[in-house]
Amino acid sequence: MTTSAAEAAPDTPAGAMTPDGLAADGLAAAGPPVHHTRVLVVTCVALATVISAMSSLNVALPSIAADTHASQTRLSWIIDAYSLVFAALLLPAGALGDRFGRRRALLIGLLIFGAGSAAAPFTSSATALIGLRCVLGLGAALVMPATLSTITGTFPRERRAAAVGVWAAVAGASAVVGVLTSGLLLEAWSWRSVFVLGVILAAAAALGTWRFVPDSADPDGPRLDVVGAVISVAGLGALVYSIIEAPEHGWLGAATLTGLGIGVVLLVGFVAWELHTRAPLLDPRLFTRPAFAAGTVSILLQFFAFFGMIFVIMQYLQLVRGDSALVAAVSVLPMTAGLIPAARFAPKVAAAVGARACCVAGLVLITAGMVVLSRIGQDSPYWLLLAGLYPLGLGMGLAMTPATTAITDSLPPALQGVGSAVNDLSRELGGALGIAVLGSLLSATYRNHLALPAAVPSALVEKARSSLGVAAHLGEPAASHARTAFVDGMHVAFLGGAVATAVAAVAVALLLRTGRPAAVTEAEAAHAADGADAAAAFDGN
Template sequence: MAPDSPGPIPGPEPPPSTPGGAPTAAPAQAGAPRKGLILATLCIALFVAMLDNVVVSNALPSIDRDLDAGVSGLQWVMEGYSLVFAALLLTGGTLGDRYGRRRVFLIGLGVFTAGSIACALAGSLPALIAGRAIQGVGGALLLPGSMSIIRHVFTDERERARAIGIWSGVSGAGLALGPAIGGPLVDAFGWASVFWINVPVGVAGILVGSWVLPEFAERRGRFDLPGLLLGVPAVGALVFALIEGPAQGWTSTRVLGAAALAAVALIAFVGVELRVAQPMLDLGFLRDRVIGAAIWGGFAVSFGMFGALFFLGLYMQDVLGYTPTRAGFASLPSTLAIMIAAPISGQLAGRIGPRVPLVTGLTLCGVALGGLSFYGKDASYLEFFWVLPFLGAGMGLCFTPISVAVMSRVEPARAGMASAVTNTARELGGVVGIAALGAVLTGRLSSRLTELLADEQVPADDARRIVDASTSGGGGGIGHLGAAPTPVREAATTAFMDGLHLALWTGSAMLLGSAVLVAYLMRDRPEIVVGDAVGSPAKVAA
């Protein structure tokens, strides 16, 4: 076995049981056809949840027209889901570990479906944002349960790695296919259609899942209510500050207040988790270098890729003039690469361990972002087309080994918690990436555009208004300068490209540096610290 993939932690696994204490059938007894049906059910539900995370972006102009949302309102249509999803992921994983992964997964799928119906029927902006928040609750409940069920059903390490590869490929495909599916749906059936498509899939998933999914619930003792009450505001306030920072300004009262709340709640959360017998987050397993490297890898790939892909959409639409549908279809090469690379990555992780595919994926992502920085406002699709498969392949190679590394190093009783921590890191990486790379882009855009407008002898007051308009929405304001004089539009586009290139270089450096760090941390088999059967730390030699 590869030195960076030591396999499950030694020790007997407790028999699976329901919350009432009655043992269920051992997952290893499931035959191949039933395992395939279980995996398909989990993947379909996950695909819809991931798809909906991004498909809404194509519906935003229509939502703006129908509901008079405005820029701030549209931002919360997108971020209302992410805020609740990230804040409740850890809670969802803990609830599944304690009360049953199947039960919580199906409840999450039902809540997500109900939220989709609420969104589709929304007649006002507040109703739509509320529906998106309900979807976030459902997604936070079903995602950790999905991975922990795989951890139990696929007991062979190589078989599990292949299953996680398929699961990761479906997850990545859902994220990447969102723009390609959303554009035609909105054009043909209106914005509500991007929510209605979830309903039949959700209902079918609940019916099939009730039949085929096994039940596991292995944690006992008192529920960590203090951890819940501190963990949700810690993550939620942090995500809120990162979302509002670019729009309200990093020194605004709301942003600083949210950041202060996040810091206080996080410190208190860590203090509580170190003392309770059954913590929501067992901080001991984070001391394992392999787990730490995997979680950082997930954060880094989301930081670089989701941050950069957000601005890549602005580049294709606002600079190159693509329609939303055309921009969505232009991303298909990366989608196909994700779907191909993720299962291959699962096979590699099962054979040689997660280190090589994860480091390779981070490196490919870093090189691809650097490659995009060579193209400007006059580039044709054929010129930068080659970069997109590298982006997709890099992402596909990263997703699976991250999950494999974590799932192979924690005991089954904490599989939901471990999955939730991993996915919370990914979600935070995406939010931080958009905020940080957006700050880099808008900072460079502002200074460069000020210089160019001064060269054009634009009056200072007018120049300030143009700069403010261009930097709104993380640089997306340049798409609203169509009525401006040609020199102003040209200056704004040039400044945007300068800012975009700097943001791409920043993301590339982050990814390449993370590849080196992950390669170093996963170089051997360190001693690891995990929770024992009652939640207290226990040192084990890997």
């Protein structure tokens, strides 16, 4: 189960056995003593490995397009296949780790991640690369929840909060570090080096897990909601597939509308199933609570805009502005100059003006940043990019903390694991949807706005229509027209992100207008608690 041994049995004498096989003081009941610092280092290396993979490959998209001749749609899939599988399997994979052993889940997940990363450098096919990114997503889904539940199940109570704080810092910084590290690697090597780094990190984390991480599990926990997991994965898969493929088939094409319809029907079916099963992955009744719903919507749409923006801006900086991979990575760092200080002071701001005002202000700043970015052209000065990135980072820093607090404060102590799981699921799912939707808007507009001179051979026209990464190597005038069309698509994509965060700001303002969460009913708490262990992949984030 995801709540730690000490939390599950606070009155158990030190050294006594708890249901998950740990001593009440947080140490393993049998075997060698636990080296907590080593456990923390190993789990954070594993966490950084899978989180950085969500963003690191964005820097390599231009070179991937050149080597594999991937279309803009295929580039979206190369990035989003990982995020989609990661998000879709997060809850069931976390529940499996809790039930059958977190150390085992870490080792299996790192093995899968490392094997997929080891195979990727040897492929030159976009389709094969997409498949391998799915494999990496499966490994990541097993790794991420096991890292935090290992910490909370291993550390003694007095050291647990500090350890979780380190975990959260690594989770937040790894995406930016991944972009910067990839930029450095690409200065000397090809995009394949990004996967080689993944192999090294996964191997180091697996070795450390084998050597230092004790095992813990809850074999008597509730059975896994297999039906709910299958329905949710199928529904999300159909939805994201249809969105990414829409530029190829047309937004009003039969394939797109059919796929979207199937996705919606499956997700509605998931809600219906979760309402009637005894041990749900996620109880939909929780979303009737205004604060819980507001926090979830805010986190989901913040990361929708963030990961979608990273996907688009990295291609713009390299293919339109002509920056190197390293310069492109460094160019987005000012966003962290706003995010980190704002996240640190957000609790004080929320205490002074209220969580509602703080969160809405942050979402408005994100919206403003996206609007500014939508005005960038081919020859825009860097200060205009800076004027969009800094308020975007500042807004995320202000909005994330009160959104997370709204989720956790709306639930009783017994359901804090569920709240943490929803918080992190919202982040990963928001990123997957953001890449799919904004990438699809970019691709559709690029295709529609690309107008090449009649003198350009038809074979080159088709190549140029596939993506800017391919068109950039066709020479003039195809490359120039392609850059113009890409910038048009970028404008539409960023405005789409701005609309999403503006909707989030309005939703949060309306949902939190009362300023206090409603009480949890006994029936609601009892039903949610039945599925808490299966749903709570994370605890204490």
